[in-house]
Amino acid sequence: MQTVLRANSVGAAIAAVFGLTTMLSHAQTGAKPPTCMTLLTGDELTSAVGVKFENMGGEEKGGGESSCPWMLRGSSFKTVNVQFYNLAYITDTTFKTSDAWFEQVVSATEGVSAKKREMLAGIGQKAAFVAADPQVLAVVQRADGVARIVANNLTKAQITAVARAVATP
Numbered sequence: 001m002q003t004v005l006r007a008n009s010v011g012a013a014i015a016a017v018f019g020l021t022t023m024l025s026h027a028q029t030g031a032k033p034p035t036c037m038t039l040l041t042g043d044e045l046t047s048a049v050g051v052k053f054e055n056m057g058g059e060e061k062g063g064g065e066s067s068c069p070w071m072l073r074g075s076s077f078k079t080v081n082v083q084f085y086n087l088a089y090i091t092d093t094t095f096k097t098s099d100a101w102f103e104q105v106v107s108a109t110e111g112v113s114a115k116k117r118e119m120l121a122g123i124g125q126k127a128a129f130v131a132a133d134p135q136v137l138a139v140v141q142r143a144d145g146v147a148r149i150v151a152n153n154l155t156k157a158q159i160t161a162v163a164r165a166v167a168t169p
Helices: 002-029 042-049 087-091 098-113 156-167
Strands: 059-062 065-072 078-086 126-130 135-142 145-152
Touching: 042 078, 042 156, 078 087, 078 156, 087 098, 087 145, 098 126, 098 135, 098 145, 126 156, 135 156, 145 156
Parallel strands: none
Antiparallel strands: 059 065, 065 078, 078 145, 126 135, 135 145
């Protein structure tokens, strides 16, 4: 038990140092920490899903959380919402690390939908897909935070392409 606690403490310390290093790096270069608005452009979304969505206006919710809804109206109504939680936001929660936050987001959807995750290889630090009918979910862990992508009426291939776009710096 002590070994597990030490390993968790070491992991949390490494994540905290990495988070602080990332925040200091942003401060030194004058760069703002990423938001969902910087992770996915309209052109990237169009390329990922094959049709142009309307940007419904991204919002910085404060504390490192942002939300970006997209919509395609008409006979094939579709939505995509990207929520991004940066390291400052995550370290201020009870979960403290990106790994724990990623797990919480994916597990919550599995619990509600009774569907199991499928890990998506080669996307971000790690990524998962959950087919929570009628919505689908992709969660992407990046070095600078965790993105939660919820979509309606997208195929697995389309949301995987959106996840890949969000994961790419």
